[in-house]
Amino acid sequence: MGEAKRRKQQDPSYGKPLRGLIMTSEIVKRPEGTRVSASIEPQQLRYALLFWDKIVWPSNNLIFAAGNEDSAFLETTKILERPRHEFASTTDPAEPFVRSQLQEFQKRDNKDREVWDLCQNTAVLLASVSDATHPGGMGIELIRAIPVPDKDVPLNEILEFKRKRHAEFVALRAEIDTLAARLNSTSNPDTDLQQLIKHIDKACADALRVSSEWQFPVRLSNKKMALDLKPFELIAGGLGGLLGADYFNMSTSQEILAGIVGTAAAAKSIVKFTSDIGLQSIRRPRSPFSYIAYAHSELF
Template identity: 30%
Template sequence: MERGIIITPNYSILNNGHGLEMNGSVEPTNLRNYLLFWDKIDYPTNNMIHIGGGQDVDFLIQEGIAKSTQIRFRELRGDQNGFLPLATQMAAYEENNKVENQEWSIAQPTNNLIVPQQYAKKQGCLEFELYNAIQVPTGDVPLSEVVEFKNKRLPELLALRDAMDSIVDSVITSQDIPKRKNKAINKLHRDLNDFNRVMKETGFQRVKRSLTAVATDPWFGVSNAMMLGNSYLPVNYQPYIQGLNVAALGACAVKFSYRELSVGKNIPAEYKHFAYLSSIQKELV
């Protein structure tokens, strides 16, 4: 099954999540990260306020890797205007997930997931973070070179993506956050080493990256929401951090936690790899 990611213009969160400050098109380093780990990219636009994707998105559309879904809103209330790019993202998410044999998630360029109220429902979620564990090309690296690298090193990229997905799947299926290294975490460690080794060999200018996967867990629906405070969570659901030593990066970590979040109201009843949040470290590697 092909995996797709729906992205947004670059923005900062204002007033504790009550508004956005727009900072142009998709952040270039984020775009290179999305290109490495997803099969398809969608940069949706709308008929109210247009923020173009720029030359990078245009290039990926020409290469058949990206598209730009056109979202048309009939009207927009004043209280929704500040979240128009995220409303556009969620409308595209609902549209893309009607396509068979494709699985789409959303990506946001901050540590805090925001879903506009008209598209949202509350849901218990597993957050799985790779902290400072990935190095990705900076925005100065030509996209054509990143595409070439992806085509040459697809096995390493797929292995790391599969390792991340497998850990999330196993935690939700077993209802147990691992408190020590197990088979899945050992595989992730090996795949991180392989990925960062081949990334270093490219000679690209690179930055450290933290990536958080948000997966919905149907067991933590509304009726179990009160359990998501740490004082109520069973031992097997308590937050957990485990250190890793990754080639070329040094000390890194994997983090697990359960939280109640606003997610897409039309996601399936079964668990879903819903969102990916990213943060970039400033220092080069």
């Protein structure tokens, strides 16, 4: 067996563009002030590990985030990197974390054979950096559709599960990318959208089906993505009518959920579209650049 064939069998990502996610510490905005955690929110970290090949968690000179056992373990596997960024003093403790994310994104995105995204643990973070964002974006949210390992599941177990079931989660990510690209260019949104959502529905159902084989707890999650659009493209493509429109049901995912947890307990999986932010310097407007995952109650 040739070396390339052997590596392809052992690593499903071999020969494909590296997909990386740039994360930040858990940040909570409250009326009395901003609280920054010393680590990545554990549910977000497991979500990232399942869907992306590599994780970057930048550090900075102003506020030290030491991490924990999870981040230390991923550093030993070379899955997680912690590049350091230098900033002048700031009165907002969240700012150096958000700006270091943006700097890493600008440095890494569109590199040969690499595609990088941002992961925000709250929707207000990027919006707070007004000189780096603009209002011409669209949000796509999959509600109660994404299976994510529970926050207490050991990371090595997720890596093993991912090795065995990589194809289903890569397929889901690819369908999301396709939806975003087509939304940014379609001249017939009504017809195209229904077909694209059917594809995502099937991919979500496949991910739910294989997750039910796992012996560890899984949570059903929302997944919100920000897609960079220009206002004239929204108008020209007829996509403006999608914003605030009725939800689009995902019937196949609903059937799989009903089969796993029972009809009465199954949550309805839906897609909705909202206005969102875009990035001033983004160079690839045809796929999502930012992701947030919200976990619901334990699924199985």
